[in-house]
Structure formats: C-alpha cells, structure tokens
Amino acid sequence: MISNDFFINDTAQTGSAFVSILTIFDEILTKMNPDALSELFLIGGVEAAKENGDTEIGKWMAADSRGRNVSVTTMSSGDEDAQMPHGVYNISIWNLDSTTYALLVSSFDEYNTTQIIKTLTVS
Structure with missing residues (x-):
C-alpha cells in the first residue's frame, strides 16, 4: 500500500482536514469488493479511535x-x-477507483466535509 497525505486548513473558519489517498497493491485486498473494503477500513479506524478514548456520536451519508x-x-x-x-x-473512507481509496478525517462542519467528499477525485 502506498499513501499520499495532505492537510486542508482554512483561515476563514475553524477546523481542518487530513486526507490520505491510499493505493492498494496487495493481491488479496484488490480482489475484495471495494465497498466492503472501505467499510472494513472505516470500522478499523473508528475502533482505533475508541481505543484512544474517543466516542462515536453519530453517522451520516454523503455522496x-x-x-x-x-x-x-x-x-x-x-x-x-x-x-x-x-x-x-x-x-470516512471510500474507494475512488478499483485500487485507490480516500481516507478523510475532518473537523470541518458537515457542509464542508461533504464538499470534500463530493469533489475529491483522482486521475
């Protein structure tokens, strides 16, 4: 797996976002359904945060x-x-194509977090 990481900050408002673009090369992982693998990664990330003492307070969807x-x-x-x-x-984590995934950790509000999810693409 290779990742490219970057941070998004906006001086006009509070909050920030960490984005990691992950490319999967593992033979077994690339055979998995990308939606199922995204969910598996998300569950792992949420559980790791809980182990750190954080609490899950909600779930929602974005396109x-x-x-x-x-x-x-x-x-x-x-x-x-x-x-x-x-x-x-x-x-959140979702697949951008068959082997590329986006991991987003955002403290922006729901609108701005949704805009990142909605507009992030790779080519």
Missing part, C-alpha cells in the same frame, strides 16, 4: 464525485484545539 454513498462517522474527543473545535471530527 462522492460519482454520486455513490459514503459512510461518515462523527466522533467526539476529549481533546480540543483550534484544528478540532469542540473535540468533534468526522471519519
């Missing part, structure tokens, strides 16, 4: 650039700083 539903889990952390207002953030 990606292809109009497909993306699961988003909202978490609450005991930590709060300028990049994570009120300690609340969203986690």
Whole structure:
C-alpha cells in the first residue's frame, strides 16, 4: 500500500482536514469488493479511535464525485484545539477507483466535509 497525505486548513473558519489517498497493491485486498473494503477500513479506524478514548456520536451519508454513498462517522474527543473545535471530527473512507481509496478525517462542519467528499477525485 502506498499513501499520499495532505492537510486542508482554512483561515476563514475553524477546523481542518487530513486526507490520505491510499493505493492498494496487495493481491488479496484488490480482489475484495471495494465497498466492503472501505467499510472494513472505516470500522478499523473508528475502533482505533475508541481505543484512544474517543466516542462515536453519530453517522451520516454523503455522496462522492460519482454520486455513490459514503459512510461518515462523527466522533467526539476529549481533546480540543483550534484544528478540532469542540473535540468533534468526522471519519470516512471510500474507494475512488478499483485500487485507490480516500481516507478523510475532518473537523470541518458537515457542509464542508461533504464538499470534500463530493469533489475529491483522482486521475
């Protein structure tokens, strides 16, 4: 697996986002249904956050650039700083193509998080 990571900050509002573009090369993982693998990765990320003491406080859906539903889990952390207002953030992961996935951890509001999911593509 290879990943390219970047951060999104907006000085006009509080919050930030971490985006990781993951390319899967593993023979077994590439044979899995991409939606099922996305869900597996999301469950693992949420469970890891819970092990860190964070709490799941909600779930919602957003449409990606292809109009497909993306699961988003909202978490609450005991930590709060300028990049994570009120300690609340969203986690999502979805497939961009058959071997490429996007991981998003966003403390932006639901609208801006949705816009990232809706517009993120690779070519």
